[in-house]
Amino acid sequence: MSELAFAGVVELARRVRAREVSAREVTDAFLARIDEHDGAIGSYLVVDHDGARARADQLDLEVAAGKDPGPLAGVPIGVKDVIVTEGLTTTAGSRILDGWVPPYDATAVARLRAAGAVILGKLNCDEFAMGSSNERSAWKPCTNPWDTSRVPGGSSGGSAAAVAAGLAAATLGTDTGGSIRQPAAFCGVVGLKPTYGRVSRWGAIAFASSLDQIGPMARSVGDAARVLEVIAGVDRRDSTSIDQPAPQLEPSLAAGVSGLRVGLPKEFFEGAALDGEVAAAVRAAADALAAAGATLKDVSLPHTKYALPAYYVVAPAEAASNLARYDGVRYGHRAPARELGDMYAQSRAQGFGPEVKRRIMIGTYALRAGYYDAYYKKAQQVRALIKRDFDQALEEVDVLLAPVAPTPAFGLGEKATPIDMYLADVFTLSCNLAGIPGLALPVGNASSGLPIGAQLLGRALDEATLVRAGAVIEAAFGTRRPPGPWGAP
Amino acid sequence: MALTRDEVAEIAQLARLAMSDAELESLRGELAAILDHVAALGEVDTTGVEPMTHAVPTTLRLRADVRESSLPVEVALGDAPAERDGCFEVPAIIKAAT
Numbered sequence: 001m002s003e004l005a006f007a008g009v010v011e012l013a014r015r016v017r018a019r020e021v022s023a024r025e026v027t028d029a030f031l032a033r034i035d036e037h038d039g040a041i042g043s044y045l046v047v048d049h050d051g052a053r054a055r056a057d058q059l060d061l062e063v064a065a066g067k068d069p070g071p072l073a074g075v076p077i078g079v080k081d082v083i084v085t086e087g088l089t090t091t092a093g094s095r096i097l098d099g100w101v102p103p104y105d106a107t108a109v110a111r112l113r114a115a116g117a118v119i120l121g122k123l124n125c126d127e128f129a130m131g132s133s134n135e136r137s138a139w140k141p142c143t144n145p146w147d148t149s150r151v152p153g154g155s156s157g158g159s160a161a162a163v164a165a166g167l168a169a170a171t172l173g174t175d176t177g178g179s180i181r182q183p184a185a186f187c188g189v190v191g192l193k194p195t196y197g198r199v200s201r202w203g204a205i206a207f208a209s210s211l212d213q214i215g216p217m218a219r220s221v222g223d224a225a226r227v228l229e230v231i232a233g234v235d236r237r238d239s240t241s242i243d244q245p246a247p248q249l250e251p252s253l254a255a256g257v258s259g260l261r262v263g264l265p266k267e268f269f270e271g272a273a274l275d276g277e278v279a280a281a282v283r284a285a286a287d288a289l290a291a292a293g294a295t296l297k298d299v300s301l302p303h304t305k306y307a308l309p310a311y312y313v314v315a316p317a318e319a320a321s322n323l324a325r326y327d328g329v330r331y332g333h334r335a336p337a338r339e340l341g342d343m344y345a346q347s348r349a350q351g352f353g354p355e356v357k358r359r360i361m362i363g364t365y366a367l368r369a370g371y372y373d374a375y376y377k378k379a380q381q382v383r384a385l386i387k388r389d390f391d392q393a394l395e396e397v398d399v400l401l402a403p404v405a406p407t408p409a410f411g412l413g414e415k416a417t418p419i420d421m422y423l424a425d426v427f428t429l430s431c432n433l434a435g436i437p438g439l440a441l442p443v444g445n446a447s448s449g450l451p452i453g454a455q456l457l458g459r460a461l462d463e464a465t466l467v468r469a470g471a472v473i474e475a476a477f478g479t480r481r482p483p484g485p486w487g488a489p
Numbered sequence: 490m491a492l493t494r495d496e497v498a499e500i501a502q503l504a505r506l507a508m509s510d511a512e513l514e515s516l517r518g519e520l521a522a523i524l525d526h527v528a529a530l531g532e533v534d535t536t537g538v539e540p541m542t543h544a545v546p547t548t549l550r551l552r553a554d555v556r557e558s559s560l561p562v563e564v565a566l567g568d569a570p571a572e573r574d575g576c577f578e579v580p581a582i583i584k585a586a587t
Binding site: 334378380 | 497500501503504505506507508512516519520522523524526527528529530531532533535538539540541542543544545547549550552560564565567568569570571577579580581582584
């Protein structure tokens with residue numbers, strides 16, 4: 001049973017297509033593992049036993065009839081709860097959407113289904129994807145499969161933990177400021193944040209519209225690449241989706257890095273915030289690239305320190321605007337009230353958690369009449385300078401290598417103040433602000449045993465180079481499997 | 490940066506968030522700390538810098554101006570907290586005269 005759980009996306013699809021195993025057997029194996037282990041981990045908010053089995057049976061009929069269900073044939077996939085799924089409860093981890101059943105699928109989910117995937121259920125996350133530890137979920141905590149006293153990271157904590165514990169072959173997460181890459185690093189899995197606009201945001205419950213991006217999380221670079229190939233591509237329902245064909249990433253997996261120029265941005269390695277073991281592990285990944293024929297170069301991204309302040313204007317401002325739709329009128333929680341204005345204010349007060357309220361308040365402050373130029377416009381200008389830094393660095397080199405988070409996974413309850421929590425994302429925010437793609441992957445373990453992640457950052461639309469370099473790092477460091485009963489062979 | 494309780498209450502009103510005095514007071518300190526952090530943006534010279542909106546320069550795509558189907562009314566109302574006669578029902582918008 002655990003053999004199927006850790007076989008990976010590409011291998012499972014191959015076996016189902018070759019009729020070596022049925023989609024139903026694969027789905028049942030994952031469902032049994034979820035039932036057995038997820039009580040201790042808390043990665044799922046909803047498990048769709050019946051829907052997943054019915055879908056798997058349907059796929060087996062297709063295979064028996066000689067049809068090819070597609071590149072994700074029979075692959076069990078979990079979906080972060082901020083991405084809508086037709087007929088399957090979706091709450092964005094918030095009480096304000098308690099029990100909401102969406103009437104449509106997100107484009108990314110529809111594309112997964114069309115490629116033969118089986119949707120297992122919805123995954124735990126910080127409320128409206130606002131958080132770095134999954135502790136802001138309104139429903140329950142999610143723990144790290146490597147050490148259940150620690151957080152899985154966030155906001156896509158459930159998506160990372162489920163992959164790490166073998167409770168999904170792959171998952172979808174979303175990344176607005178690091179929410180795919182940071183939990184991937186904390187849980188020892190691969191997380192790919194595509195170029196902004198690469199994957200349609202249709203059906204991704206909006207947090208910060210100019211930053212949000214859906215992406216895959218999986219056990220290996222090849223598995224993440226396979227999922228991205230399926231979900232990427234222009235969508236007429238998202239006017240910011242880029243009009244380019246979905247990338248063909250598989251050839252990059254074996255391309256090697258001979259002659260590739262890899263930049264180490266010095267601002268990411270300076271300062272006391274970076275844990276020594278994390279720094280050493282990322283440098284070891286750089287050495288592995290060099291040993292495989294890449295050239296290393298120190299580069300500078302001078303505006304890096306302004307990423308956090310810019311992000312905490314842009315993201316809350318857009319969130320305040322996007323979350324105005326939760327007013328108790330059309331769906332979600334409604335507080336009893338005698339007047340409309342009261343109903344709005346009470347419904348929102350009861351439905352939103354403290355972190356969401358905090359960000360709405362910051363965003364509302366920044367967007368007040370007369371404050372727009374000083375905050376939102378200023379932050380968007382600083383964003384342009386952050387992007388210019390990346391553009392210049394990525395002329396000198398082909399890809400950047402950096403730490404994902406300053407430390408390995410921290411303890412549940414450890415981050416006391418909002419700012420402490422925000423600092424957990426200090427290395428991931430600039431990628432979103434610049435709109436470029438980022439690939440997080442495991443590069444070793446700390447002396448505590450916890451996994452350490454590194455991220456590759458590349459030019460817009462150049463996910464292929466990330467996959468190329470990522471495959472070489474993965475060959476050197478391997479994929480990870482946690483201790484505990486869920487990791488046992 | 491210092492914020493007054495009244496300023497925080499005004500922002501809460503603009504954000505349509507009902508708040509207790511205790512919440513206003515704790516947010517007063519938290520918002521001030523976050524705004525202090527954000528104030529670093531003032532150090533950056535952004536003269537003549539065009540604000541950024543997308544990673545890849547794009548122009549807005551428009552769809553053809555043709556009628557398309559949308560969600561049927563009963564589906565759109567499927568999760569409504571209250572409905573009447575095929576519409577979303579809400580409490581009084583205007584206070585009754587007393």
